[in-house]
Amino acid sequence: MTDSNVSPPASALARLTQALGSEAKRKGPPPVERWNPPYCGEIDMRIAADGSWHYMGSPINRPALVRLFSTVLRKDPERHVLVTPVERVGIIVEDAPFLAVEMAIEGEGESRQIAFRTNVDDLVQVDAAHPLRFEQDEHGGVKPYVKVRGDLWALVTRALTLDLLALAEEREVEGRNLIGIAAGGTFFPVAPASDLEGLA
Secondary structure, three states: OOOOOOOOOOOHHHHHHHHHHHHHHOOOOOOHHHOOOOEEEEEEEEEOOOOOEEEOOEEOOOHHHHHHHHHOEEEOOOOEEEEOOOOEEEEEEOOOOEEEEEEEEEOOHHHOEEEEEEOOOOEEEOEOOEOEEEEEOOOOOEEEEEEEEOOEEEEEOHHHHHHHHOOOEEEEEOOEEEEEEEEOOEEEEEEEHHHHHHHO
């Protein structure tokens, strides 16, 4: 029995925005892609594979400071950099600069929406402009990433990876049988269907 007074489900992105409340209403990141200041060398800053930020060997324990740095992060062809209108400095990124730590899913098939919140509170809805990509880890497992902005990606956490791969389906694409995930009107291949047993 359907209640006609029930509101339709919000989009996955809207659900995450609501969960973040007023914090998600802040201004977006500055236009770092348009800035071209001189390169001033590297600084002793590192984003570890677990998403934590470190400066001069010590973790940066202030989330607000990490979020601030994350808004001026950019991926140049040679390296990751922090960039302002007047200078550009290189930093070390061990894997992806961000982690996808929360996921919301609405719908099924071609109309499915998948949205992620990153560890620095970026909200990303998967689509052709914010694709999923999949790599293998050192043990042959699957590592999913979602594009956040520019050439900056978020690694999906292990717990969310299991939920994400549960959405995988087999399709024939250009004559090849592929296992992949449909979201935002796009099919994102995970692996050839012959590798299905490797996704378990």
